[in-house]
Amino acid sequence: MNKTDLIDAMAEHAGITKAAAKKALECALTEIEGALKKGDRVSLVGFGSWSVSQRAAREGRNPQTGDTIQIKAKNVVKFKAGADLSNAVN
Numbered sequence: 001m002n003k004t005d006l007i008d009a010m011a012e013h014a015g016i017t018k019a020a021a022k023k024a025l026e027c028a029l030t031e032i033e034g035a036l037k038k039g040d041r042v043s044l045v046g047f048g049s050w051s052v053s054q055r056a057a058r059e060g061r062n063p064q065t066g067d068t069i070q071i072k073a074k075n076v077v078k079f080k081a082g083a084d085l086s087n088a089v090n
Contacts, residue, residue: 036077046084053078 001009003025011021035042036052043049057073 044082046082048079048081048085051078051080052076 007018007021007025010016010025011018014021016024032042032050036050039052041049041051052075055074055076058071060069060071061067062069
């Protein structure tokens with residue numbers, strides 16, 4: 001399922017227009033992104049939660065040459081599925 005498929009499904013399920021579903025989805029994603037940028041955790045009970053953690057700098061290897069390279073530290077988004085979602089897919 002891609003974004004367009006999700007918008008179509010949301011519109012049909014909620015009985016709203018595709019434009020309204022698209023706006024709702026984009027607003028939700030923007031708010032989740034904004035919260036994560038601030039370092040907050042986003043939790044949807046039963047579905048799951050997103051959080052930001054820092055990946056430390058480390059040494060790696062260039063697979064083509066075998067040379068050692070330095071990989072910079074960066075923030076990464078983590079998602080942990082909630083119990084309801086885990087049960088639904090198992």
